[in-house]
Each structure stands twice: as C-alpha cells, then as structure tokens.
Amino acid sequence: MTEKQEVTSAKTGEVRKAEDRPGPALYPPVDIYEDAEGIHLQADMPGVSKDRLTVQVDRDTLLIEGDAKIDMPEGMNALYADVRSTRYRRSFTLSSELQTDAIEANLKDGVLTVRIPKREEAKPRRIEVRTG
Amino acid sequence: MFESLFSGESRLFDEFRRMEQEMDEMFGRWPWPAGIRSAVRGAYPPINVGATPDSVDIYLFAAGLDPKAVDISVQQNLLTVSGSRQVPAKEGVDYYRQERYSGDFRRVITLPDDVDPDRIDARYRDGVLHITVKRREAAKPRRIEVK
Numbered sequence: 001m002t003e004k005q006e007v008t009s010a011k012t013g014e015v016r017k018a019e020d021r022p023g024p025a026l027y028p029p030v031d032i033y034e035d036a037e038g039i040h041l042q043a044d045m046p047g048v049s050k051d052r053l054t055v056q057v058d059r060d061t062l063l064i065e066g067d068a069k070i071d072m073p074e075g076m077n078a079l080y081a082d083v084r085s086t087r088y089r090r091s092f093t094l095s096s097e098l099q100t101d102a103i104e105a106n107l108k109d110g111v112l113t114v115r116i117p118k119r120e121e122a123k124p125r126r127i128e129v130r131t132g
Numbered sequence: 133m134f135e136s137l138f139s140g141e142s143r144l145f146d147e148f149r150r151m152e153q154e155m156d157e158m159f160g161r162w163p164w165p166a167g168i169r170s171a172v173r174g175a176y177p178p179i180n181v182g183a184t185p186d187s188v189d190i191y192l193f194a195a196g197l198d199p200k201a202v203d204i205s206v207q208q209n210l211l212t213v214s215g216s217r218q219v220p221a222k223e224g225v226d227y228y229r230q231e232r233y234s235g236d237f238r239r240v241i242t243l244p245d246d247v248d249p250d251r252i253d254a255r256y257r258d259g260v261l262h263i264t265v266k267r268r269e270a271a272k273p274r275r276i277e278v279k
C-alpha cells in the first residue's frame with residue numbers, strides 16, 4: 001500500500017525529497033586502525049556536509065550516516081552514473097574497552113575522521129621489571 | 133533532479149543496465165566493442181555525468197583531495213581529469229581495514245561534440261569535484277518564430 005500513501009502525500013502538496021526516500025544506501029569505504037590511544041576510523045563520504053552527517057552511538061553500535069548534496073542545474077538528464085544513491089550508511093560494533101562517550105568526529109572535504117579512545121585501564125601498560 | 137542523476141528512477145538507464153547485464157550473462161561480454169577510453173566499473177573516482185541544454189556537468193566523487201593535485205584538460209571533446217589522492221599509511225599501528233583509495237588516478241570522459249572547451253569551470257566542495265562545460269550557443273534548441 002505504499003503507492004496509496006504516496007498519492008495521499010502528493011495531494012497535501014508535500015513534495016518528498018529524493019534524499020528522504022528509503023533507497024539503497026552507499027557503503028562508504030573506510031580505513032580503520034588502532035594504536036595505544038584508541039581506534040581511528042576514516043570514511044570517504046564525498047558530497048556530505050557537516051549538517052547532513054550523523055555519527056551516533058547506540059549502546060555498542062557506531063552508526064555513520066550522511067546525505068550528499070550535489071549542485072545540479074534545473075532539468076538535468078543523466079548521461080552516466082557510477083554513483084546511484086546520495087545516502088551513505090555504515091555501522092560498526094564497538095567493544096567494551098572503548099570509551100563511547102568520548103568519541104570525536106571531524107569532517108573535512110568529504111572525509112570523516114572518528115576517534116574512539118580506549119578506557120584508561122584498557123591502554124597497554126608497560127610493566128617494569130625490577131631487579132634485586 | 134536527484135532522481136534523474138542518482139536513484140533508480142532513470143528508466144532508460146536502468147533498461148540499458150538490465151540489457152547490459154543480460155548480454156553479459158549470455159555472451160560473457162558486451163557483444164560490440166567497448167569505448168576505447170571506457171573504464172571498468174569501480175574505477176576511482178566514481179563519476180556521474182549529467183547534461184542540460186546549456187552545459188554538461190561532470191561530478192567526481194573524490195573525498196579528501198588536494199585541489200592543487202588535480203589536473204583537468206580538454207582536447208576536442210575529451211575531458212581528462214588526473215591527479216593523485218594519497219592516504220599515507222600510519223606507521224606502527226594495527227590496520228583492520230584499508231578500503232580507501234590511495235594513489236594516482238585518471239579518468240577520461242567523452243563529451244558531446246557541441247561543448248565549448250574555452251568555457252569550463254571547476255569547483256571542489258565537500259569532496260565532490262564539479263566540472264561544468266558550457267555548450268555552444270548554436271547547439272541549443274531554438275524556437276523559431278513564425279511570422
């Protein structure tokens with residue numbers, strides 16, 4: 001009955017934006033590495049500006065979502081398209097030694113950088129061996 | 133606008149894709165020769181091309197690019213975009229995933245014959261390189277007044 005709902009919303013004059021439409025989301029490519037401080041994640045999300053990006057943690061799941069906004073002249077026809085969606089979405093499961101309330105995110109030129117620090121007690125410690 | 137360029141609304145394109153897939157399954161490859169400059173699907177950076185009566189617009193989805201490291205050139209109706217996107221690997225850390233493209237790239241796009249190579253504009257914003265190539269005046273559809 002999806003079609004019927006669409007007709008109703010069209011009658012009320014609401015224009016559904018393409019980005020609101022649930023469609024297949026793009027899976028942004030990521031680099032993930034770990035060092036003594038924590039985990040660093042970088043994701044390519046070209047076309048996404050800061051206000052259209054969501055980075056959220058729900059219990060142990062990190063969700064990255066974004067909508068690309070592309071300037072397009074009126075009445076454009078597609079000649080060729082590698083990219084078939086404007087929505088990015090990807091999620092990761094976090095482990096308990098990560099400090100989920102201290103996650104930092106930064107977006108620059110479509111590259112999202114997320115830093116997830118480890119809890120102080122989970123950081124690797126060097127144990128001094130005493131002699132004598 | 134978004135529909136035509138991105139989502140599955142472009143019927144013609146979908147039809148073509150479906151045909152291409154069917155052909156691929158039947159013959160193992162496209163039965164007629166591929167464009168000599170065409171790239172395999174998945175080439176970096178992904179591009180979308182759209183056209184209006186006034187211009188041809190090319191979008192390159194290349195996040196984290198240094199605009200100075202990009203070279204855009206036009207010869208007749210061939211647009212070449214080349215450059216480099218370096219993602220230097222960190223030393224002394226453990227990588228779990230390395231999916232982002234790092235290295236040189238080059239993409240060649242065949243433009244319609246009526247483009248004006250002298251009127252090209254390129255902007256880089258939020259990781260998308262948008263190149264606009266204007267079309268010649270004469271090529272625009274004109275309405276002829278009947279007197």
